Amino acid sequence: MSTSLLMIEDDTRLANMVSEYLSQSGYAVTHAADAAQGLAQLAAEVPALVILDLMLPDLDGLEVCRRIRASAGEAAKVPVLMLTAKGDPMDRVVGLELGADDYLPKPFEPRELLARIRAVLRRKGDGSGAPAAANALQFGSLAIDRDARVVTLDGAPCDLTSYQFDLLVALAERAGRVLSRDQIMEAVRGRELEAFDRSIDVHVGRIRAAIEADAKNPKRILTVRGVGYVFAKQQD
Known part of the structure; x- marks a missing residue:
């Protein structure tokens, strides 16, 4: 079909x-x-x-x-x-x-x-033939269900695109580890493409708006100046 x-x-x-x-x-x-x-x-x-x-x-x-x-x-x-x-x-x-x-x-x-x-x-998750990642990731009131591809905050769904969901998963799976934009791109896409850094910044901004209490003062996804981003292990 x-x-x-x-x-x-x-x-x-x-x-x-x-x-x-x-x-x-x-x-x-x-x-x-x-x-x-x-x-x-x-x-x-x-x-x-x-x-x-x-x-x-x-x-x-x-x-x-x-x-x-x-x-x-x-x-x-x-x-x-x-x-x-x-x-x-x-x-x-x-x-x-x-x-x-x-x-x-x-x-x-x-x-x-x-x-x-x-x-x-x-x-x-459409037509890839690959099984969905098992288990859910839980960080305080933030839940990331990799099977259902749903993110919730205090039980309410967060509005993310498919790319933003995978970017968030890539960061959350490596919580506490600082990732450069190139490393994030490779983790999400599965292959290297042009290093368009601003695309990562834009998506991170959208994710923060969805999962942070205050996107201008994030507690979950932190910027490491001159390097990239890190997903905080301890939250809430």
Whole structure:
């Protein structure tokens, strides 16, 4: 059975090429040529992942991402892989802040897109074939259920993307150990990619907003200036 993907991209030629390539790996791509079509399709049927172009004729891709995250039900949780035309770091930062799970600068190799899609879906737990990590991690009132991929604080669920969940797990599993941004990236992705440090900082900021009583004065994820981050062993 094919895994459904939604590609919101105004370049029909590129969309057709991507659709054909991904179909060979078991993905069924629905193409939407603009934001309106894409959002309508998403409302009708939630795919496993959305491939979202930054530059669309009717609406900025960043705004589309914001609307997806603000939507109701399962659509709000769908993983989003954003395509950035020039690979501008600020576009990536803003996209990540709005809730995108990953980004890929244009032009790109189809096989890298496939690898990124697989990595995002693996983090989400869809179609990877790998068993979920056993047991839960408990740090005071913070609980990280690796099987259910759910984080709760005082029993209330925390709103994290699939990438942010895995980043939090990577830090929590190594509680008390200082990790550089490169080490965090490798732990989360499972392979080295470009060392885009700001992406880690953005995601850590989002995680802190979800799990800290005061994100500006964190007690759980601490910054080690000039090095990286450490997840505190003793909390609450």
